Amino acid sequence: MITKLINRIKRKWTKFLLQPIRVFCFHHVSETYHPLTMWECDWTQTELLKRNIQNLKEQGYTFISLSDAQKKLKHDWFRHEKYAVLTADDGFKSLLNILPWLKERNIPITLFVNPKYIMEDRIGENMQNRLDQSKTKVSSDEIYLKMNDIESMHSPLITFAYHGYEHMDEWKIDERVFTQNLTQCIETMQRDFPNVIPFYAHTYGHAKREYDVILYKQGLTPVYVSGNCNYKDALHIDRELISNEILLKKSL
Ligand SMILES: [Zn+2]
Structure with a gap:
């Protein structure tokens, strides 16, 4: 009873004292949709995405990095400014259609990647x-960004974070495989990638609470896509998935 009231x-x-921090997630960004290498929910048309980012700015949102957002979410008692964060999953090559534009505007972004497809011919x-x-x-x-792309777009505004060494469905693998896939991802990225953040x-927004315990032990913050996470945890960061379909329906 008392807990409910509190x-x-x-x-x-x-709601009254803290302005929102909206964290967005997208995948492919390109002029046209390619049905063989994209899924509809993973595709955003370049101009539409740019317009929506502009829209958020006009609505008074300031773009900050994921790390800064986490600090604010943890420590802010009052927040007068509205913030937005951009993240992109899977490290697709088509991100090159938006990354220079973001860089010109000083907008940070975090890329959640699988080193296997970036470093190997897979x-x-x-x-x-x-x-x-x-x-x-x-x-x-x-399909994927390669190490030479990553080296050429080197910027403190672009940070990298973990998405497993390969893109496995956590609901289909056991703890041993999950840990192995995570460990290989951490070792590879800490050795070869710039600006790696914890x-x-x-993957697929499929989360297991037991696996989050493993992430916390490694000092990592779990990040979800809203709608697929069916439990609330004070330490996780929830993201709004933005695809063409969603952006056409509503202006962010
Ligand atoms: Zn993914």
Whole structure:
């Protein structure tokens, strides 16, 4: 009873005194949609995304980094300014269509990546299956950013974070495989990637509480995509997925 009351007061207090921090997630950004290498919910048209980022600015949002957002979420008692954070998952090559534009505008972004597809000549299993079925050959470097792309876009505004060494579905793997995939990801990225920050984005938004314990032990903050996370945890960061479909329906 008392806890319920405290929580209600807390929620009202939060709404009244703290302006929002909105954390967004997108995947592919390109002029046109390519049905073989993209999923509809993963695609955002370049101009539409730019317009929406501009819109957020006009609505008074300031873009900050994920690390700064985390500090604010943890420590702010009062927040008068509205903030927004950009993140992109899977490290697709098409991000090159938006990264220079963001850099010019001083907008930070965090990329959650799988080193396997960036460093090796490999393609994620689901996409590879789809390509095989249609008997189409697409090379890994047409789909994913490669180390030379990462080196050439070197900027403190672009940070990298973990998404597993390869893109595995956490609901289908056991703890041993999860840990192995995470450890290999951390070791590789700490050795070879610039600006790595301690966050882990759950693949497909599929999260398991037991795996979050492993992440916390490694000093990582779990990051979700809203709608797929069915529990609340004070330490996680929830993201709004933005795709073309969503952006056409509403202006952010
Ligand atoms: Zn992903």
